[in-house]
Amino acid sequence: MGLTGKISATLLLAVFLLSWAAPLLVPYDPDAIDLDSLRQPPSARHILGTDNKGRDILSRILYGGKISISISLLAAFVSMTIGFAIGLVSGYAGGRVDTALMALVDLILSFPAFLLAIGISIVLPTGIYTVLTAISSVGWASFARLIRGHVLSLKESAFVEAARALGCGNARIVIIHLLPQCVPLAFVMAGLKAGGYILTEAGLSFLGLGAQPPTATWGSMISASRVFINSAPWMVLFPGIMIALSAICFNLLGDAMKEKYDVTAREVS
């Protein structure tokens, strides 16, 4: 993996670990209201400043990062797992099963993704798992289509024929022979998608459909502070930098993996 890939992976890991270790690191309770230090610009006491309730922004960013990054990673994992299973079955079984499953995939993909995620979110009770459910129930479809396409081409190759000639059952062919071949492709896509999921999670939180106050997420921090954009721009600036940075790292990591595993751009995008 190239240098950019390594840097991105390191940065992501750092953000991830820091956010999980936040309770040990930050001197302030992220939800503690301090009326003596409202909207203070970055200083030695509060490195990234405070918000309109006097809460330490660095603390909130780290605590919020735990939610934002975990949810995106989980969403990528859940989407990948569901999409993987459906794609394998659909591609290998072919026939009516394939037609039916791909009709469902096409149906989901015919919605603008973020709008559908909003539609699903408002049906569910608000909370962090709402966002996870909403993203995953839209996200699996692109994974399923990708894996299915790959299985379709693999199915015809000589090693599958050989396995069948040796008497391998369908289950064995799918699990032992086809599945491992699809793993790199799925991981590349998961890396690229996770960047998008960070943005979706942030967007849904911004709309108030994610974790509820006072719990901090990067999206909801921006949403709550946008009225102070002129008087206290740092309140908006720093959470956004974290969102953008994480999304950029995920995308660069995905690109790096794409090159490493020699996946052509068209297959994934």
Add this chain to the structure above:
Amino acid sequence: MLFILRRFVLLLPLLLGITFITFMLTRALPGDPVFNIVGERSSPEVIEKIRREIGADQGVLRQYGGYVALLSQGELGRSLFTNRNVADDIRVKFPNTLRLAVASMLIAAPLGVLLGFISARRKGRPADRMITLLSVSGISLPVFWSGLLLMLFFSLRLRLLPPSGTGGLPYLILPALTLSLPAIATLVRVTRVTVIDLLDTPFIRTARAKGVSEAAISLVHILKNALIPVITVIGLEFGSYLNGAVLTETIFGWDGIGRYAMEGIIKRDYPVIMGCLLIGTLVFVLMNLIVDIIYHYADPRVRLHGTDR
């Protein structure tokens, strides 16, 4: 002609599927499904009529049938709060949204294609790396954040443009710019890959061997061929425009469907949200269809081999 006809016929099951999903979502909402569809302040006769059509005591399929019948009359229900007709509201706000969408595409299309083209021609050089990094950033910036920063810089600090509102060109620039960033990034990526692939093809080598100038190769041979995937992406970006518009229109107080949806979300105004979801999806599906048709006519290869697309 037959191709277009077939694509339109295929649209029907898709629309049924889409409405079935929105119907199931509406049913899953808390509260009375009839109120969630038409609003509780509709006149008693209307509510009675709709209750008969999608009565809660009927089977799911009968209810769905009633729902589709309502939709086909252009009925998206009434807002739970203002009691206004959602379809009417959307009709009023749609031109604003369309204006913003067109403006952002007018920024994104030339810039995206140009940058992608430069990036491909300078493959591996610093300019290419710069542009690639910029385009990765472009798809990674949350629009509500980049929008706020643009507003802070250009409106609140430099006081060049109005920070929010719906109106003429000055009001249009910042939201259109915000929305164009991810579109530019996507276009750069697609153009770059396409042009790099094209540079490897025999017909470009032949053109060079014939002594055609580089400028002519760029303009005539490459750009013309690169245009097809680029048009596809422009169409898809245009169609999925509402994805970003919900956030961007809200930030800039632009009176379009995106902000309308956002207000619905905040107030849990279900008919409004579902109406916007349906309209947004309809636009998306139609844009896909138009792209397919353009594709079909622009590229003879697709016409010969890909009629089943």
